[in-house]
Amino acid sequence: MEYLASNKIAIIDLATRDIIEEELEDDLVLEKIGGVGITKSLYDRFADENPIVLGTGLLTGSLVPGSALSVITAKSPSTGRVSHVPLTLDAGMELKYSGFDYMVIKGAADKPVYLWVHDGIADLNDAEDLWGKDVWAATDRIRDLMGDDLIQVLGIGEAGEKGSDLAQISINYWQSGDRMGFGSLFGKKRLKLIAIRGMGLLEIAEPEEFVEHCAGLLSALKSGKTSGMKGIATMAAAMGEADIEGWLKPLTHKHMACFNTPVPTNTFVFLDEDPALLKETSVAEPGFLLTDISPLLTLKRLGLTAADACRILKACAKYGMDGAAVAELSEKTGLKDPEAIKGSLPNLKGPVSSSGNAVFSPWAAVGNQEPKTWMRREAVAYIFGLHPIFALMAPELTEEKLLEISSLGTGLELTSETLDEVIADITG
Amino acid sequence: MLASCAVSVMNNNEPCKVREGRRYPRIGIYTGKGASHSWLWFVEVFDRIGFFDIAFLTETHIRGQGLDRCDVLAMSGGDTFAIAKALGPEGADSLTRFITHGGLYIGSCAGAYLPLHSSKEHLNLFNFVPAKIANLTRTLPEPQRLREKFCTAYGCSFIFHPVREAVRVGTNGFPPFKQAPSLNAPLYGGPPMIAGDSAQVLAVYSGFTEKTVFLVDEQLAADTVLGKAAVIRQKMGRGHLHLYGPHFEHPRFTMANQLLADAMLWDLRRDPVQVGDNTSDPVLLSGEDCRNLLRDIKREMSNSRVVAVGLETLPVQWKIGNKVYETAKIREFIEPVWQRIRRIEKLNQLILLPGQASRLLQAASKTTRLLRKVKGDTNRGVDTLPAARNMFEALNLLSTLFLDIYFRTRLNSFPQTHP
Numbered sequence: 001m002e003y004l005a006s007n008k009i010a011i012i013d014l015a016t017r018d019i020i021e022e023e024l025e026d027d028l029v030l031e032k033i034g035g036v037g038i039t040k041s042l043y044d045r046f047a048d049e050n051p052i053v054l055g056t057g058l059l060t061g062s063l064v065p066g067s068a069l070s071v072i073t074a075k076s077p078s079t080g081r082v083s084h085v086p087l088t089l090d091a092g093m094e095l096k097y098s099g100f101d102y103m104v105i106k107g108a109a110d111k112p113v114y115l116w117v118h119d120g121i122a123d124l125n126d127a128e129d130l131w132g133k134d135v136w137a138a139t140d141r142i143r144d145l146m147g148d149d150l151i152q153v154l155g156i157g158e159a160g161e162k163g164s165d166l167a168q169i170s171i172n173y174w175q176s177g178d179r180m181g182f183g184s185l186f187g188k189k190r191l192k193l194i195a196i197r198g199m200g201l202l203e204i205a206e207p208e209e210f211v212e213h214c215a216g217l218l219s220a221l222k223s224g225k226t227s228g229m230k231g232i233a234t235m236a237a238a239m240g241e242a243d244i245e246g247w248l249k250p251l252t253h254k255h256m257a258c259f260n261t262p263v264p265t266n267t268f269v270f271l272d273e274d275p276a277l278l279k280e281t282s283v284a285e286p287g288f289l290l291t292d293i294s295p296l297l298t299l300k301r302l303g304l305t306a307a308d309a310c311r312i313l314k315a316c317a318k319y320g321m322d323g324a325a326v327a328e329l330s331e332k333t334g335l336k337d338p339e340a341i342k343g344s345l346p347n348l349k350g351p352v353s354s355s356g357n358a359v360f361s362p363w364a365a366v367g368n369q370e371p372k373t374w375m376r377r378e379a380v381a382y383i384f385g386l387h388p389i390f391a392l393m394a395p396e397l398t399e400e401k402l403l404e405i406s407s408l409g410t411g412l413e414l415t416s417e418t419l420d421e422v423i424a425d426i427t428g
Numbered sequence: 429m430l431a432s433c434a435v436s437v438m439n440n441n442e443p444c445k446v447r448e449g450r451r452y453p454r455i456g457i458y459t460g461k462g463a464s465h466s467w468l469w470f471v472e473v474f475d476r477i478g479f480f481d482i483a484f485l486t487e488t489h490i491r492g493q494g495l496d497r498c499d500v501l502a503m504s505g506g507d508t509f510a511i512a513k514a515l516g517p518e519g520a521d522s523l524t525r526f527i528t529h530g531g532l533y534i535g536s537c538a539g540a541y542l543p544l545h546s547s548k549e550h551l552n553l554f555n556f557v558p559a560k561i562a563n564l565t566r567t568l569p570e571p572q573r574l575r576e577k578f579c580t581a582y583g584c585s586f587i588f589h590p591v592r593e594a595v596r597v598g599t600n601g602f603p604p605f606k607q608a609p610s611l612n613a614p615l616y617g618g619p620p621m622i623a624g625d626s627a628q629v630l631a632v633y634s635g636f637t638e639k640t641v642f643l644v645d646e647q648l649a650a651d652t653v654l655g656k657a658a659v660i661r662q663k664m665g666r667g668h669l670h671l672y673g674p675h676f677e678h679p680r681f682t683m684a685n686q687l688l689a690d691a692m693l694w695d696l697r698r699d700p701v702q703v704g705d706n707t708s709d710p711v712l713l714s715g716e717d718c719r720n721l722l723r724d725i726k727r728e729m730s731n732s733r734v735v736a737v738g739l740e741t742l743p744v745q746w747k748i749g750n751k752v753y754e755t756a757k758i759r760e761f762i763e764p765v766w767q768r769i770r771r772i773e774k775l776n777q778l779i780l781l782p783g784q785a786s787r788l789l790q791a792a793s794k795t796t797r798l799l800r801k802v803k804g805d806t807n808r809g810v811d812t813l814p815a816a817r818n819m820f821e822a823l824n825l826l827s828t829l830f831l832d833i834y835f836r837t838r839l840n841s842f843p844q845t846h847p
Contacts, residue, residue, distance in 0.1 A: 119730035121723070146731070147803040148738030197734050 001029050003205040004058060004409045006099045009042070010122045012115065014189050015107030019122050024101050030412055034058030034101075036084050036382035037422040039073035042104050043082055049106035050075065052185055054087075054095065054154075054194070057385015058406050061096035061202065061259065063214035065221055066390040066397065068258035070095045071382050072154075076180035077165045078355040084426075085169070085361040086177040086388050087154070089266070089291070093259035094152040096385075097198025109190040114142065114155075118197045127192040134158060134318040135170045136285070142195045155193030156183045157320025158346070163187045165350050166325040174266075174289045175317050177363030177388075179355050183320055205411030213405045220396045221262050231255040232267040235293045235389060238366045244296065247306050251275055253287055261387045262394075266291050269310050288314045292363060294354065298327035308338040315342040324354040324363075359427060364388035379423040453696055455479055456498035458539070459828050460486035462510030463503075464751055465760040466537065466616075470502045471831055472679040472764065477689055480839040484828045487514035495526040499696055503539030505616060505675065507749040511542055512550035520553035527556070528665025530697035534688070537618035540660075540671035541587075544619065548583050557662045557669055558624030563588055563652050569644045576745075576752045577617070578643050589617045590649035592641045597658045597674060597684075598634035604694035605630045605659070605687050612637055613658075613674035613684040620656035620673055630691065631659040633673070661691070668695040710836060713785070714777040721778065721785055725830065726769050728792035733762055735799040744806050746816040753820060758799070761823035765830045772834055779837045784829065791826040798822050 001007050001024045011020040032038045035057035042053045052074040059067045070092035076083040087095065099120025109124075112131035116123045130138050135157040143151050152172060159167035160183035167183025170176055186192070204210045221227065231252070233245035248267065253275040257264035269275065270287040281287075288310050290296065295316075299309035316323040329348055330341050356362030358371075360378040366389055369377075374392070381391035384402050391397055399419060406414050457470050474482060485494045485501070495501060501523070503511070515523070523543075527533050533556075535542055543556035566585050571578040579588040594612045599605040623629050633653045636642075642649050660671045670691055676684035713721060736758040745754045772778065778785075798819040805812045 118734055119726065121727045121730055123727065144804060144807070145800070147735030147800040149741070150738065151734070199730075199733060199737065 001026055001101075001410065003203050003411050004062065004406075005029075005101045005202070006096075006120060006200060008100050008120060009102040009104070010100050010117075011046075011104045011106070012122060012124065013107045014105060014109040014113060014124070014191060017109075017124050019124070026412060029058070029410065030414070030418070033383050033406070033414060033418060033422050035060070035069070035385050036071050036073060036379065036426055038102055039071055039084070040082070040426055042102055043073050046104050046106050050185075051104050051106040052182070052189070053102065053104050055102040056092065056096040057381075057383060059402070059409065060385030061093040061198075062204075062409065063211060063260070064384075064386070064402075064405060065214070065218050066261045066387045066394065067385050068092050068261050068387045069381060069385045072169065072178070072182055074180075074182055074185055076182070076355065077184050078179075078181040078350060078352065079357070081359060083180045083355075083359050083361065084382055085180050085182055086363060086382070087171065088177065088258040088387055089152075089171050089174065090259050091152040091154060091171045091196065092385065094196045094198040096202070097200045098196050099198070099200050105189065105191065108188060112190045112192050114192045115194040116146070117194060119199060130192045131161065131190075132158070135320045136173050136318050138193055139172050142193060146195060146197070148197060150197065152196045153193050154196070155320070156186045156191075157318060159319050159321040160184055160187035161192075162346075164321065164348070166322050166348055166352065167320055168322040170317060170320055171291075173317060175291050175313065175323050177292070177361045179322055179324055179361045179363055181322070181355070183322075204409050206408040210405060210408045213401070213408060217396060217401065217405075218262070221394060224394065224396050226263050226390070226393050229393070230264045232265060232290045232293050232296070234263065235265065235366055236297060238393070239293070239297070239368075241297055244293075244300060247300060248290075248296070251306050251310060253277075256289065258387050261390050263390050265387070265389050269306075271307055271310055271314070288317070292323055294363070294365070295323035295327035298324070298331055302327075302331055302336050304336065304338060312338055312341050315345065319345050321345055321348070322354065325350065325352040328352050328354050360388070364392060366392045375427050376423060379426050380419075382426075383419070383422060452481060453479060453499040453692070454481040454483065454497055455500040455502060456483045456485045456489075456495060457502045458486075458490070458504065458511070459484045459824060460488070460490070460511075461514035462507040462512075462538070462749065463824070464506035464538070465757055466506070466675060466677070467502070467504035468760060468764045468827060469675060469677045469679055470504055470536075473677050473685045473688065475768075475835075475838075476679075476685070480835045482831070482835040484832055487511075487516075487519060490515055490522050491518040492522075495522055495531065498526070498531065500532045500534060500692060501526065502677075503533065503535045503542060504677070505537030505539065505618070507751050508538040508541040509548075509550060510749045511538060512554060515553075516550070517553055523554065524556070527667035527669060530666040530699065532667055532692065532695050532697070533669040534672070534692060535669065536672040536675055536677055537616060540621075540673055541619055543669055543671065544621070556664055557627060557660065557671060559627055559657065559660055559662075559671075560622040560624075561587065562620040562622050562656045563590060569648055571643055572645070573641070574643055576747070580617075580750050587619075588644070589615075590642070590644045590652045591636065592616055592643060594637045594639040594681075595633055595653070595658075595674060596635035596637055597631045599631045599659075599687070600629060604691040607686060607690060608683050610634055611681070611683040611687070612639075613672075613676050613681050614678050615674045618673035618675065620653045620658070621660055621671070623657045623660050626662065627657075628661040629657045629659070630661050630670075632656060633658045661695070667697070670695070708781050710779045710781055710840070712777060712779055718776055718778050719773075721789075722769060722773055724789055725792060728789070728796050729762060729766055729769065731796040732792070732799050733759070733766060735796070735803050736762055739799070739803050739806070742803075742806055744812065746813050748813075748817050748820060753816070758819070758823065761820075761827045765827055768831070768834050772837060775837060775841055777837065777841075778833055779840045780833050781836075784833060788826070788829045788833065791822060791829055795819070795822040795826045
């Protein structure tokens, strides 16, 4: 595929350390469009080898507003189903520019390894000195080792190393939308982390028209209902939990958007100093980025202070455990003491309902949407590479518009019939 | 003398077509001690034109017989004193012999200062062109900005740089500079010159542009620079020197590139040099072996690129010799290699000298290691000057080794145009 793609799929065998590269054929894109359409197809192809498939959306990393998403497809240890989790912040975009559109990771290494993806090169390296480190320490170590703080790290902590079904794949230091226990898949494969740096370029088939359409979309969004929305509390308000804003406000330092996403859906809190501080902080671990509203809501229901709730989520992030699952299990067991909750992490076990009952991570749940509508909208976001929360909130991103822009970007004729077929395949 | 030239500085995929009576030039580019990254600008321009017969020469090559097979020597910007010292008396003799026997010396910026008359130690070995440096002063004016790039000590005097970036240059309108009456070219410390009687002024500084950055009072800058010679052509024996104050070889200034190329062909000697190639027989690498080597090179270059970009976010710079190096200079070395890896991948073959592949890989690996050390030490607040000095030397060597293979491969891919 010539446009909007690096034109490469990596097939990585952790057992043999063989890395095979394939071209991303136009025919595959015409049949499956992109994102989860293709990760699911690649999963099916390698299903016997328990693969983890990473993939980028067709429009990921482009000028299309909200184009922040890449996806991981694998069989969830929590649900037993082939599921899809979102890669947001800057990780989705970084993967798009890394020189690979899709990566299939199969087999298991006999000793800890990490995958270093850069400029169309995928290297498997020994990770003996990373194994045992928490998510934060491992992220710091790999960035120091490779010499760049912009490297995006998809990694696991102790939870994943131990194979906990509640383990998640973190994005850098922060919690991800992995509610499916994919962290334990990394652990079982002895894959500590994937470090990604994307400094490539994407070609666009019809650049002028493509940019024009993107600008038009952005303009429409500016006068739409998402205009002015900011922070993680925005999602809570949409779920009828508006009072969380006041609960969180004393800690709120700033709000942060994922790549090219008009609504900043993440909130950065300061826990050990004045949140109004503008100069560079001198605290060793300055604050915490809240990326998931669900555990906050649960911990608030338990009667915890916002600071205690955030400290628990920070501990989850370092340990590499899904905060939503921890909050749910704490609520179930009636555990309310923050230190006791943090201390319970190594022994926590499911099952949990926070994995949801759909093929998509329930991380993106805004308002009381009808399940069928939610499912279709998620599928569209995961195919085209749109931030799944933003896509739910922004009706301006219509399927017709996305197909039109995709055709301009790729030079391929993509139809609504194909989109319907791909969605049916994924959600069926 | 040749008639008007017919090369284009636009991107070419083939070597320059050489018309009857002209020869395909063998060009030496100085990459030794004192040369800054700007030698890579010559690389870019010659590559675009399609001049693939390139030799990369250090001070050791020039002191020896490295110039014997060259028609042209391109001396880039850098640290004039360091270049002069590195070349020494043997280098000066070699240069004298090269030019008087019909060779063409192209000097840009530091390379232009080098052969101007001087009484200073080392520099006085290269008194080839009787022209004065107009920006030489005993009393330094007050700099208005970029203090660290403002001046260089020159014995008891100083060379100061009144302006930087693009300036306006007016040509004399005669061959070989007849294609443009005036043009822009960037000035990064090169000399405004006052030519002696024997020198031909091809162009003068005629004005400033909206991009010009004034390091001193504007009136003083105008008095020092405007009307002075920007490009000088000097005959010496059977050969010539072309001295450029502004960087006509800067790849973003295509009209200046064009004039530089035209002038080069204009004064190119007609008789081919009659010295055989004393280098070892090159070997052809193709297929899987070629792909694997390119992949290994690409891996290390990518690792270096990643650190280089990471370093660019940090407020650090180094003074090495008389030159100030910012972190952005690192990618000036890396990107020309990076861009050419893709081009050479398409050829799916490499022409190398024996042992060159392993030397290249070692240099690439060492460069990555040094870059990571500089980044790590910077983060930890450790003095990085010694490591940075090694890093730039490694970058220089790496670029040279790769580009040598690149040009040899490109040249041999089109053997029909090589004499």
